[in-house]
Amino acid sequence: MVFTEDIFKRKNETGGSVEVICGSMFSGKTEELIRRLNRARIARLSVQIFKPKTDTRYDENAIVSHSALSFPCVAIDNSASILLFYNGEHVVAIDEAQFFDADLVEVCNTLAAKGVRVIVAGLDMDFKGRPFGPMPAVMAIAESVTKLHAVCVRCGNPALYSYRIVPGEDKILLGETESYEPRCRNCYNIV
Template sequence: MTESLKGISGSMFAGKTELLLKEISRAEYGGKQVQVFKPAIDDRWGTISSIKSHSNGVHEAIVIQNSVDILDNLDPKTQLVAIEEIQFFDPEIVDVVQALLEADIRVVFAGLSQDFRGEPFGSMPELLSLCDEIEKPTAICTENIDGIPCGQPATKTQRIVNGQPANYNDPIVLIGAEQEYQARCVKHHKVPGKPNPKLKAHSK
């Protein structure tokens, strides 16, 4: 028997951690044993071993370097494994998740579906394809139009460097101050230097 897999996927500021914390609370209210893991790279909130949402929810978490460390740190009594910022893990995370499910452990993860370029992030495409359930919260576009925020649902993460949209060729991973990233709708997501999609004409 295998357990179910749930993914929470969206841009930054979409409330992914809040939803992950809700899953954890529900399981714990139901008497389930829960373990929470997050990659060492997620240092937005310092190096303390917990996960926090923007609305101040908090839960203890085990900070690990590699995805296999989840199996090494697994408590035999655990019934739910929650994984935060899963897009930062190495590709073996897919096998690790499947091993947990086969061991009859439910897995819920939260992750950024796309990087700042609007391209798939890490193992998210493969992980999402394995999910029994996917929740896709959106943020609110904060692009200013004549001093008023756009306000449309945001599915993209805009990276800002020195007050300007980051270039396509800038490195993907730069975790830091909140002001370096903003939620944007599709219309207001800007990636200078991004190649146009190459659509091949139908050849006969």
């Protein structure tokens, strides 16, 4: 088993890497991303963070966890913009990656080929339990994938689904606890 810290230590020997943090809503993805970014800063590595402009929750110029941890970021329209804003940083982080386009895979590969440690965080499934956006493809090219689980609000078991509690069929609906709740497989399938 290869741990993220092992990949981090070998960066200079092997070049760049792609790490993925995924899971349901309320599983701590952004919090884990911020933890990794803080460790990179402690190691005196330069970092740059991106998120989609469409994510207007909390702060337009920062990634913010549900527990109010935050980190300044650049909000962009599409994944190709990451390469336009990239300034030679050691670590590039991408939050809410499920909202980006399919070119995100190529962007991650391009950065990793330049020796950059790329950390991608996002939902792996939409509210219907289907793979979400470019996340499955990014997971396929990643050196490491960390799948986090929330706590099912119905039974307390590990939750891997984001259950939408408001009506609507739009794939993208920004929201928090008023719109979604984490559920385990069993409780997700019980209406």
